[in-house]
Amino acid sequence: MASELHETILMAKQERHKNLFLNYRNLNHFPVELLKDEGLHFLERLYMKRNSLTTLPDNLAQKLPNLIELYLHSNNIVIIPEAIGNLARLQSLDLSSNALLLLCPEVGRLRSLRHLRLSNNQLKSLPPEIGDLQFLETLDVSVNQLVSLPNRLHRCSSLQYLSADHNLLSHVPRHLCRLTRLTQLSMAANRLTFLPLDLGGSRELQFVFVDNNLDLKGLPSYLYNKVIGCNGCGMSPQGGMACQESQDEALSEALLGLPAEVKAVASEADNVVPLEELAMRMLHQLYHQQHINPTDVNIPPTIPLPKSLLDLLQFPLGHCHRCTQAMFTVIYPKLFPLRHTALAGVHRRTTVSFVAYCCSSRCLRTFNLQG
Template sequence: MKAPGNHWSLMLWHQDSLIMNTDLWKAISVAKREKHRKLFLNYKSLCKFPPELLKDGGSEYLEHIYMKMNSLTTLPDNLGQKLPNLTELYLHSNNIAVVPEAIGTLVKLQSLDLSNNVLAILCPEIGQLKSLRHLRLANNQLRFLPSEIGDLKELQTLDVSTNCLTTLPESLHLCFSLQYLAADRNHLADLPRQLCMLQNLNELSVTSNSLKCLPQDLGRYPELQYVYVDNNLELYGLPSFLYNKVIGHSGCGSSVQSEEMKLSFTNRQLTITVSEEIQTIGTENDTVPPLQEIIMRTIYNFYHTSKKGLDPLSPNSLPRNLCELLFYPLGHCHHCSQPMFTIVYPKCFPLTETPMAALYNGRTKMCFVAYCCSTKCLQVFDLLS
């Protein structure tokens, strides 16, 4: 025999559930009947997508659906068919583990928020959302992003913070409209150099990762104004193109440097890691760059000055890694803009000697690192002039 208290609690819960279901059915019915564009279903304790919403007609007028703080675990396969005009789907704080392939049928979707769920995989069909402008995936369990994300040409906002990412896809540079990229609190060891080609990127936040170096060209385009790399403990060098940008780097350069490091150079007892793609670090005594570098620069200049449509390279002309470098160089000389492919001539400018130092009062070991293409540029370039 159940205790009276438990009996009344069960009755009250059942009564509340009936009231909630009645309110839910009423809200959906009114929205469909009156052809509403917005439907608010936040905090409704939903365990599945309401079937009433996808039955009969009326839902085709909906453009915005908000379903925050429910218990959804997946989405129905016929969303695109039943909600053809949907532009915003807000699913923050649910238990969604799987996004069906049918998500790609929401051809008018502009904003998708799947933050605070339990996603481990993002299906490649996400790339079919050609109208998508804002994609928020923070606080999930994603280990990688599909390369198809590069098909989102209209994407302006991408937030993948607090996941399990170890890398970002190189195809992100094809998201030409991207303005805001956040990948805080992941396990990123580096960033693809292709990110530097995002000419519209205004803010980049990659705090609390495992970064030891940043792409040389980061900040080369003037649109990038805000860069946050705080709490990357083994990051000691900032690309000189970030000079005079708004930079957050609290907690960087604060760890004991590891003996096992990528290619690096030492300046004033400070060891700065550079990209493992760099084959050689040049010094003031190196008067001639390596032959491979000279050849790559020659081919690059010929390719980019030749008449439109003339391709001097066949698919087998160069090894694959060098062919990729030809289109996406490691960086450009801060002094003369010469592209660099295998070698750099680094020159450090301690933060304590720059205007940024006033913000930190000498409490940091960070340096700006200018990457030059030759001994000549290395000797004449001065970041502070």
């Protein structure tokens, strides 16, 4: 086996191969032949799936500087050296089905990276530096032990596919709603209790999988024609036409997932929005006008505000599903049972209700999922 491996690598050097396949070789250590002399500067793709590697060499980037794709699926790798960040041209890194306990921050230096696969490891957290990967399109961290996702993940402006199935996540970070290119979000089999009200507001996001989150009480109405996986959610089944009492009970259950800052739940009879809410909406409007056109002479100078309040102005707790008005302390909810939505004929056994959140009683009266 050793002689066969030596011949394979020798031929790759002599013929200047760009692709090298070393899968299923029972390798316990990274082949020294790859690192001798000048290494393989011309190698672009290295496949080392289903071996028994436990780590990578520190001089990997020095000897294989032009690697574009590195596949290490199904090994026993526990730690990745900091030098991994020196692979400046790397676009695809597959570390799925290893024994990773920690991911080094230097991964954030892989500025050309487009696909990062870390599924089926033992990761409890991800480094914030992942947010520096502006060209990242695919991130798969499913089947780990993650309790949260990095707050800076929303900086991955090119992200299209995010899978975090089978973790310990209790919520979806609201900042993810800013990922305008995200087309698929999969967070099945976690511990989700609610989803951000704005999730699904982007036209690009078409597939959201939240199966088997048993405490998930409701879904934002933005998702009513996008959600593909929603069976296993926690709403109790209701047969026939639900009476008003059962609808009220379902609505109260769905509202349990709202952020704590939303303290007031208004009804259609309320015609006046509280002064606190109006003030917050006005500050939010001024704040964003200043960022869109800072030279506008009609806009007053920036008002000094506490950082926590500024954060709230940047990320409202929700937007009206009728007119997109930002909402901070009060909402007007409206329940739509699944049978009234586009999913009624798709998920016959699912009883999830969609809750629309409006900014006023007027929007509440005019909001219609069928419109």
